[in-house]
Structures are given as C-alpha cells and as structure tokens.
Amino acid sequence: MISFKSSGIKSDSNIFNRKIKKKPAGIVTPVTFNDGNDGIIKTRFNPADQIKDNFRNMILTNKGERLGRYDYGCDLRRMVTELNSFEEFEQEIMKNILNSTKKYMPMIDLESFNSEYNNDTELELSNVQLTVIYNIPLLGLSSQKLDVTLYVV
Numbered sequence: 001m002i003s004f005k006s007s008g009i010k011s012d013s014n015i016f017n018r019k020i021k022k023k024p025a026g027i028v029t030p031v032t033f034n035d036g037n038d039g040i041i042k043t044r045f046n047p048a049d050q051i052k053d054n055f056r057n058m059i060l061t062n063k064g065e066r067l068g069r070y071d072y073g074c075d076l077r078r079m080v081t082e083l084n085s086f087e088e089f090e091q092e093i094m095k096n097i098l099n100s101t102k103k104y105m106p107m108i109d110l111e112s113f114n115s116e117y118n119n120d121t122e123l124e125l126s127n128v129q130l131t132v133i134y135n136i137p138l139l140g141l142s143s144q145k146l147d148v149t150l151y152v153v
Contacts, residue, residue: 026050029057048141055108055134058100059148074100080128080150089128090115097132109135111143126152 024043034042044050061073074096079089094113101108111133119126128150135142 026054029053048136048139048144051105051107051136052144052146055101055105055146056148058104059097059130059132059146072100072104076150080152093130107136107138109137111135128152
C-alpha cells in the first residue's frame, strides 16, 4: 500500500504566503544612495527602463572614456565640437549610433532617428537635440523614445 501523506505541502502552509523579492535589473545612473531597505544604491527593477538608461549612457559616452572598452560609445560630444555642416553631421551621428548599438546593445532594434540644430544667439548657446525611436523585441516593446541634448561648445 502506498501513502501520499508526505509527498507534498498543504495549500494552507505559510510557505505560500512568502513575498517574492524582485531582482534588480541594474543600477540607476547617476549613482545615488538608496533611502529604503533595498540596499545601499538605488536600482531599477524594470528591464526596459534599465535598457533605456544603458542606451542613453552609450550614446553620451565618447570613445576612450570607458575603461577596458576603448571603442565603447558613439563619440557624439566630440562630433558636436567639430560641427561644420549639419547634413554631414547627421549622417555621421546615425552611423555611429547604429554601429555602437549593433556591437554593444544588440537587443535594441533602431527604428528612426531625428535631429534638430538650435542656435540661440541671445545666450550664445547652440545645441543639437537628438530623438531616437527604438524597439526591444525580446521584451515585446516597440516605439520606445530616447531624447538627448548635446550642447555645442
């Protein structure tokens, strides 16, 4: 005779009442201290938000700035300081973003790119505003938007 009394856990056991702690997807940048009980440094729990943060950091990083990865980044700040013709600049930006994304963030599928040059003569401050629309097929997300402003020095 077979007894099944010890072959499982009763449904009213308190093991089913435990809260499952979420695992962080990454660190929030810029790095800040956490004021809660979830650790010393603030972290993100949503993978889409972490990918967006990592993508922004990659776009804003110049080549040679990241230790151990000399070719990481898009070199956009360097390109902004050498801005001669906006049409050539726009093509070069698109090429750099595409190459870096393919190499370091292949989970991102670039959809579209838009840039706008703004020249404020009163403040003597010029900037380039970039808008990148991208998809994250692994997460089933489409038309995610990233806005970046680069100031011309």
